[in-house]
Amino acid sequence: MVNADPLLRSALSAPPPAEHGLDALTLGRRIRELRTTRRMTLDSLATAIDRAPSQVSMIENGNREPRLSMLRTIATALGTTVDDLLKPEAPSERAALEIAVERAQRGPVFTALGLAKIRVSRATSDETLQTILTLHHEIERLHRERAATPEEARRANAQLRATMRARDNYFPELEEQALELLTAVGHSGGPVSHQVVADMATHLGYSLHYVGDLPHSTRSVTDKRNGRIYLPTAQSASRDSRTPILQAFASLLCGHDEPGNYADFLRQRVETNYLTAAILLPEKDTVRLLTEAKNLRRISMEDLRDAFSVSYETAAHRFTNLATARLGIPVHFMKVHESGTIIKAYENDSVRFPSDALGAVEGTTVCRSWTARTVFDVPDRFSPWYQYTDTPSGTFWCTSRIEKAKEGEYSVSVGVPFEHVKWFRGRETTNRAVSLCPDESCCRRAPDDLATRWAGQSWPAARTPTSLLAALPTGTFPGVDQTEVYQFLESHSPTH
């Protein structure tokens, strides 16, 4: 490697422009490098392949992509093979640097600035090229960061939810991947133990390293170069020890690259969580259990949770993957902060979530009468909470449970339309509520007598909702301190 700078490193290993499937820049450099080692001039190579020198120059500069027949002629003239010319590596470290600078100058960010390109000559030092390249990448990083506005985040959220609804939140390709992995390590049913998960890591060529100094902004860090997954020695009591390992290699299995924007980041997070859940609650076993429960008319999130030793949230969320596609039950899911703010939401049962002008649900406040809110007032935190709610879009039955996290308490709720409650345990509940939201008179506007008494007589200081801050993404991996991660990897790396 020319330089240890991670920005530079990623630039040098950047994939070739996708439109050709062939990297004209690298190919051109390889041809030029061979020509000069053969002590051939541009003219003599041009004569040898029966083309004008200007055409050879275009190819060497990566401005034209030669056809295969021409490539063969060039290879013969240079005494090499087409395969050799098409190798993806730059012919030298210097050439790699020059290619990276050229690629940056051809990129959309630089082009948009309308500046003249810097012509790189032999006299340009490596240091100058490195500085130029680092500046390029910093500008690109700032662009990415600025593009990720809260509006973009909200739009991306809305779009993702629409995609999930269109697929009934069921991803067959990820189910397939989970099955392959479970089969590869010989898992034959039942809950997936920590050991099975560790075997999967080994099967994928990764070793697990438990360390005390994991960057505080991460759950795990994967060193792809050395095949290592770093995990915290201290597990928080509420977290499952299998989940961070699975999430670490789920990204690798899904083939995730560094997210290009916030939408990518969100999609990757959904896929990672999906694959993780599909491994912890294997499709076949889970569908069998749920089908039996459906036949006995006693589907229960608690039973699903206990059968696979997962959190309530994982069980409830997994239920939404399989409910419609495999059991024919439309469903909705919500994770709501104690403040009433929606953190996650999914529906394909026509329940009407509150939403903002951009169609985003996350960050909005849910009706006080909904199960996701009323559950906070129930003193018994052990028994499941059930409720029928009449809403302007129909009557829904929901079950909800509170889970504790660092940022406070959350309710996790699963609900179905009235006509599907017959399959669920808890349908006999007498808890009922009426919600008129989004009508303001429901719970958004204070009752008249209170309003008359207190209007203009109060001055509350707002507490900043954690969810709003979380919706403001910065950096390639929103919320992750990249420098800290690189320094961590550097200090733990077996090879320097």
Ligand SMILES: [Zn+2]
């Ligand atoms: Zn309401």
